[in-house]
Amino acid sequence: MIKVLKYLKGSAAICAIIAPLIMIIEVAMDLLQPTLMAKIIDVGVANGDLSYVFRIGTQMIIAAFVGLIAGVGCSIFASIASMKLGESLRQGLFDKIQTLSFLEIDMLKTSSLITRLTNDVTQIQNMVNMGLKMIVRAPFMCIGGLIMAVALSPKLSMVFVYAIPIIVVSVIFILKKSLPLFKSVQEKIDKINIVMRESILGVRVIKSFAMEENQGERFDEVNNDLRDESIRSQNMNLILWPIATLIMNLTVVAVLWFGGNMVNSGHIEVGKIMAFVNYLIQIMGSVIMTINIMMNFSRAQASCSRINEVLDTDSSIQDSKDPIKINNFDIEFRDVSFRYNKHSDNVLSNISFKINQGETVGIIGSTGSGKSSLVNLIPRLYDASKGEVLIGGVNVAEIEIKELRENIGVVLQDSILFSGTIEDNLRFGNDHADIDLMESSVRDAQAYEFISSKENTYKSEVEQRGRNLSGGQKQRLSIARTLIRNPKILIMDDASSALDMATEAKLQESLKNRMKDSTVIIIAQRISGVMDADKIIVMDDGEISEIGTHKELLINSEIYRSIAVSQLGEEVLSIV
Template sequence: MQIILKYIKRYKLLLFLNVISVFGFVLTELGIPTIIANMIDVGILNNDKIYILNEGFKMALISIIGVSGTILLGYCCSKISTNITHDIRKDMYKKIQNFSHEEYNHFKTSSLITRINNDAFQVQLFVNVLLRIALMTPAMFISSLILTYKSSVPLFFVILSTIPFIIIGVIIVAKITGPISEKQQSGLDDMNRISKESLTGVRVIRAFNKQENEKDKFVEINEKFTDNSKKLFKIMQFTQPIFFMLLNFAVCRIFYFGALLISKDMLEVGKMVSFLDYLFHAMMSMMFFCTIFMMYPRAKVSADRIQAIFKSELSLRNDPKSDIVDCDLNTITFKNVTYEKNNKKILNNINFTAKTGQTIAIVGSTGAGKSTLSKLIPRLFDCSSGEILYNGINIKDFDIEKWRRKIGFIPQKAFLFKGTIRSNVCFGKEDASDEEIYKALSLSQSTEFVLSKENGIDSIIEENATNLSGGQKQRISIARAIIRKPDIYIFDDAFSALDFKTDAALRSSLKPITKNSIMFIVAQRISTIMDADKILVLNHGNLEHIGTHDYLLENCELYRNIAESQVKEEAISYEEN
């Protein structure tokens, strides 16, 4: 629970007010029974009206203090617990933003969503109860026991004999509920995963008529989650009446022994009344304390899951040692670059150099490592061994944010955010003017379909860009990269959804703006990369050949096979000997 203590320390003033309010509340709850006892044993017994009025005035004053303390206690608890949850979510989201693909694969998206939302909420509930009870319960319990001891020693031991049974019950409940809470939170992860897959893949599900299969998968996970929840709630609800039974049993014994003591003139009626009040507060304090222990296992599971996020070491370390220095002729060099995942080599010993003004194409069969290679440049993850050098300096030595500002990355799967066309294009440059936006749209061949919309660049893009076609999404993504005027362009199969005419027009429009940049193109179409200065041919993670289109047709069988499978022999200007 270190995570809770860490964040509570931030609100020292509110904690101080919380302590004051607790003592005000305890003063009221324990002070009034004492006053009532005095009113009965002194005022009423002696028919002293002035004494009764004075005690009544004290009672009213203490009640005002108690009400004020209760209000202040509620305010402080709510304020601290909600602020802690806000801070946890903010810091967790900030940490997640620095995750690489390796961390995302380790924690899984569905689990991260659960940790940010539900786990943080469980911590909030626990902190709220903790702040209300953690200080009040010991103060109330100890004070009540002292006052009961002063009131009647024999009756005090009646209470004392009940406490061990409650403590043992609490320990047993905590041991049982811990593993169930962990299963419950894991089940919530699975529910989030199934729901996300069903919603995002709804078209595929309907196309293959698999609605019932998805329904059965969800029902199975939901039933497991429900069973664990039922077990947890049954245990909680089962323990509560048992504790109340023990409380009532103690009260019955108090009445019995108290009546005997009063009949023998060993106990006054007023003290008996106040004793019952003290007993009630002592036992209720113990009940509240039990509530904390019953909530603790689930809160601990959630806190540990949150702590795991904060303790996770980032595979991408931002440790800037050098400033980025640009030259007239910038170079990117892959030097013996190897990338491993799960002890399997995805890329093996890659070596090549790219210079300003050059277009570097990357081709190969599915799973050859093309996209992986392109993602190493903006440091979406780091190579396992070897170096990627920019002007002779390892890119790991640059500040990662400054390095990424030099790059325009268009991913394989075009992703647009819910908002407008303007907001999505300006994602690449926040302060872009309308003129810059229209120019970027024109270069990406997007002007026609954007202007055909009623609100132009202010037209709404729905969630997951469902109101745009695949080609339109790709062109908006390309415009987003163009508008920032980067020194390095990376097109990770970014032309796959475009028709041949649009593809050719787009590549033609890109030439003037990329002549002072380095451009990497991952592509499946040979027609897209025929004009590239260098073409890297990957085969199962190995760089099989590197050269121009014509050179590879003659010297690389894999490239030739890819080309021949796509284009007629006449179009690739190749003659067999």
């Protein structure tokens, strides 16, 4: 909790200090009321002195009004502090997540990270909001009430010796039982987010296979799990309320019983008994208030541990302490092996090859042969498990990450676009690009025709994930977004799979002219996408099967030859 509360800084920290200070005023006014009431009964009413009643009554009204202003002020400052804490904590979590590598994000899971950014932060926000109002009120009211009650009648105050310890023991026992349950509730929310996310993103697949009922049952299962776990956690805590209420009512009965006897024997006045009962209610109310704080604290504590798990996670990919500048953009793999985690098998084994600056290299192979995993090692999206990946003779681990990735342009298999305009998405690649650079990139990516046909051209809206664009349009926009960076190394990871053959041929020709001084790596499923490359790497089951030109591979590689024949027909072998 302390680590999370460090995000309470600046104006939020000032508000967090002011709120409980103002609450002290409200508590003082509340504690004053029963004593004033006792004076009215024992002096004013007993002696029939109406002027005294009105004078003390006016003091009670003033005290109530001052307490009201203090209470409202405390609520305002507490709300400001908690909202600012939530804002700062969400920003801190978001910034931390951005620094994590794919390995840590895979481990923490996307759906869980969303829950931590939203639901868990909200739990802490609510706890701070309540705590700032109650953390002073509850103990001050309890201690102040005890002092005032003892001052009225030390003998009657003995009832607290029995009542308060019973509640304290109950609170400690229930909290120890409830904390694991609240953590489990948050994990159940993670599972709901997983199912929801998969169902929303995969809605087309679900409808295509008429699996709506199946997904409904799947959601119903995790939803019921969350319901049952929430009921268990709440039931455990709600046991405290009847216990506290029972003890409070029994204590009131005891005070009235013994106090009535004391009134009859002339040891205490009726007004003091009424004041004592009010102080008793205030004391027990503060105890119940403390229970409420503890209930929220136990849930917030579970959320804190989940948030701290993210904040304490360091990226496995770190900048070198003494980074080395890149002088050229040759790429070399030296005996590289890679696996996604220590429990998985190698997806790449003993990979060695070199690409000279300015060369265009194609990578081809069957699905799951390790093509995408291989190119992910170049911009350090993952680190090699063994061996070295070098650019310009320098291990990528010794190059500053920012400099490395600024010089590499990657067009991924999944063309992810962001909500906004076409221009917004293009400028994602280069925020300072002028209109000429933007237009030349769009033309080279073969996207100019469909953009210019839109009524608002570059200002046309793009929906979330580019839902209002076709697959080919999304791919061409993604390519243009990368070209606008003028990268020294361009990686095309099956980035033209949705394009027709004619458009793909134009794209290849424009890339050859634009990127002639850059290193280009093209992953493709179609032979036509790589056959003109300077050399082609054939991947098979995480290893390099063969390297050569199109013609050489038709002669030397059985895998490449079978792919070429299946796609282009037997006549492709006539060039051999």
